[in-house]
Amino acid sequence: MSVQERKERERAARERLIVATARELAEEQGWDAVTTRRLAERIEYSQPVLYSHFRGKREIIGAVALEGAAEMAGALRAATRAADGPRARVVVLARTYLDFAERNPAVYDAMFQLDGGLAFAQEDTPAPLKDAFTALLETLAEVAGDGVHPGVFTEVFWASLHGLATLTRAGRLPAEYAEGRLELLVDRLAVV
Amino acid sequence: MSVQERKERERAARERLIVATARELAEEQGWDAVTTRRLAERIEYSQPVLYSHFRGKREIIGAVALEGAAEMAGALRAATRAADGPRARVVVLARTYLDFAERNPAVYDAMFQLDGGLAFAQEDTPAPLKDAFTALLETLAEVAGDGVHPGVFTEVFWASLHGLATLTRAGRLPAEYAEGRLELLVDRLAVV
DNA sequence: CGCGAATTCTAGCATCGCTAGACAATCGAG
DNA sequence: CTCGATTGTCTAGCGATGCTAGAATTCGCG
Structure with a gap:
């Protein structure tokens, strides 16, 4: 033994x-x-x-991605738990997401920009990835609006955050109006 | 001579x-x-x-990106010109954008995912890139809503489209609800 | 035609991800 | 405690990559 x-x-x-x-x-x-x-x-x-x-470099990237997903899920839940009211929760959710992407660019890339050989949006998607999506969904479901599927709403919201995160970091969006963009996004997408 | x-x-x-x-x-x-x-x-x-x-591979990618930007600007303008009413124009704009990304994945990557050594969101940004952004802005300005800076609104809308385009193509969003996501995005973001 | 300059090619450098096969350390049986 | 076998690790090398120095060639012009 x-x-x-x-x-x-x-x-x-x-x-x-x-x-x-x-x-x-x-x-x-x-x-x-x-x-x-x-x-x-x-x-x-x-x-x-x-x-x-590991089978190769790709799998190492994948491992970093999973670690990052678990961390992000934790950060999102911790942040939203401390916020009062649906709108405040969504704002803090978005801010935490963008903050995570900015503070951990390499991890964020491993998760969403590079090929880590991981399955997404399928049954065999690794648990940490599913859970990170769920963490988003938990907060976003309450502002999806009537008749809108919470999962689809979460996908749209996530995609928007992802676009902001990647374009901002690549210098393709000016850094200055970042906060204004975030608030505009929340104001329009979330039904409160 | x-x-x-x-x-x-x-x-x-x-x-x-x-x-x-x-x-x-x-x-x-x-x-x-x-x-x-x-x-x-x-x-x-x-x-x-x-x-x-070219100085190297990066500059070749940049050249493809500029070519793509000009094409995309043309496609967006042609599509929106044929549409009646602000909302219809925004829908067709979004659809054309996502369609371009799906049909020309390598060009789209050169423009927005890879490093082509191009300046973005600055004075010395190459004209085709500025013009592609302008093509988006022309249609989006009329649905930005009162008191919202059209440029900032365009940035947010663009980022959302970019997120949808990249996440969908990477298989990180299920392909099935693509149309639903597009319509939800337009419904929420555009003020008509 | 023949020379000088511009152009193009051959050959090579350092580095990459990855792997075969040699070597060393460790374990279990007697 | 020794010795063969198994496990673990390393050295060395393969075929690529982006890029470049210097040789070879082509070309225009007098």
Whole structure:
């Protein structure tokens, strides 16, 4: 028992180290800088070790994405729980989402911009991704408006936030009116 | 005169060939398949010729993006011109935008997902990009609503469309309710 | 025709993701 | 405690990538 268990624990710890290091490196210098060589050097193992944990770079991105999804779901729930009233909850939800994207650009990219080999919007979508969507839905369902499917409403709202997040960060939208855009979006989309 | 002029004409033609070929290849097999070697082979020149026209791959992507922006602006204007009434114009605008993104995924990526080295939302933003934004604004200004800056409204609307376009194409939104999402978005955002 | 300049190509660099096969460490049986 | 076998890890290398230096070629002009 003990020997094998210890090995498995160590292996799991190393896997977490890989994911954490990849995330770190990506936030520091962007995903392009996350090469298998650099990553291997940082965890102080050789490259092939990475491939004994993950099929390839794509799967490492996927692992970071799942970690990020869980974090985002937590952040969204924590933020909305502290807000009073449907409208305030939606505003804080949107702000928290955009804030997460801005503070964790590499993680956000792993989740929604890069190919992490994860299934979306299907039965076999990993739980953390489903749950992050659910976290959005919990707050948005109460402002979807009559006769509007909450899931579809959440999809639209999410897409809008995603558009704002990505275009702003890429410098394709001016940074200055960010708050005004957020409020306009909430005012128009949410039925309070 | 004549010799030098002919050379310049030929040079310009070859530059157009490079851009067109890059676009073709990207639409056929994705931007990852657009390598300098493959591109050079298709235009029947060696790799260094590419670098006598463009600083690197990034600039080639940028050139495709500009071409795409001009096309998109034309498509948006043609579509909205044929529609009666503000709401119908907005619906057809949104549909045309999403349609363009779906039919020209590689061009859309060059414009809004990849780094083409272009400036956005600044004075030195290339004219085609500014004009594409203007094409959106022309139709959207009349449904921005009282007291809402048309530019900011256009930014929000554009971001929402962009989110829908990218998330749908990446399979992160189910393909089935696409039309419903579009109509919901227009109903809520546009003030008619 | 033949020279000088402009143009194009060959060959190569550093780096990438990924992997085969050599090597080392560890385990269980006797 | 030793020794073979299994597991784990590393070294070295493959075929690509974007990009470039310098050789080779082509071309216009006197």
